[in-house]
Amino acid sequence: MTTHLASPRAEFAAGVVAILPLAVAVMPFGLILGANAAAKGLSLAEVLAMSAFVFAGSAQFLAIDLWRDPAPWAALGLTTLLINLRHVLMGASFSQKLGRFGRAGRLVAVFFMADEIWAVAERRALERPLTPAYYAGLALPLYVNWLVLTVAGAALGKLVADPRALGFDFAFTAVFIGLVAGFWKGRPTLKITVASAAAAILVHRLLPGAWYVIAGAGAGIATAALTTPAAPPLPAAAKR
Structure with a gap:
């Protein structure tokens, strides 16, 4: 960096x-x-x-x-x-x-x-x-x-x-x-995007209001946590 x-x-x-x-x-x-x-x-x-x-x-x-x-x-x-x-x-x-x-x-x-x-x-x-x-x-x-x-x-x-x-x-x-x-980082990003979009669309159809925003974010986070390897620690220079 x-x-x-x-x-x-x-x-x-x-x-x-x-x-x-x-x-x-x-x-x-x-x-x-x-x-x-x-x-x-x-x-x-x-x-x-x-x-x-x-x-x-x-x-x-x-x-x-x-x-x-x-x-x-x-x-x-x-x-x-x-x-x-x-x-x-x-x-x-x-x-x-x-x-x-x-x-x-x-x-x-x-x-x-x-x-x-x-x-x-x-x-x-x-x-x-x-x-x-x-x-x-x-x-x-x-x-x-x-x-x-x-x-x-x-x-x-x-x-x-x-x-x-x-x-x-x-x-x-x-x-x-x-x-x-x-x-965009290729296939991992595609998985997260598809999961987030699918959850948001489904909830938007089923529930009124803005719950689809939370559903899409939650699905994206869950997919990222399950499919993305742990990132290395942030270099000290980026924290200062």
Whole structure:
């Protein structure tokens, strides 16, 4: 593993370059989310606040789908909890890779741990120590981009009201396929992906709500634990 670290400025720039394709890829469903939120009666300020404080696209989509007046707070809270339980697993995978962040830095990193940021940071950590500057280069562009897109979608409204007409409804799926492909390691990855997808599809058909997210994650973890050899210990340089 490479142990030499570039300057913070170079690390930040590398993060920006790495996240840029994904920042472009999320444009369609950022606009769609904003348009859907506006259609449910949320103001531009409320859309901005939701994106700024939640910053979780899938959870926001589910919340908007459930939104009505008065808001079903219990259903919204439970659904958001279920869809975001995957962050527990994502955070666990990060636990040995944030040694350079400090306590406050870890908390900030967790807030910005969207799927795209987590995936790119994980791949980076396989090659060299993950630095706060690199992580900031990932997080800040995607975060600002998400705020701008969702507010723009709310402002444009009807212009993006029918995402299927432009193929935008496939954007979510395409992004996550790309994230999975970034970790592709041949047959072992195929087994994990198939098990996770099969469990998620089955549970989605049988149970309402976001339980399919938990089922897919659990099936993938179980398959990985049963079929993947134990990894060697992480080098000390990656923990510092």
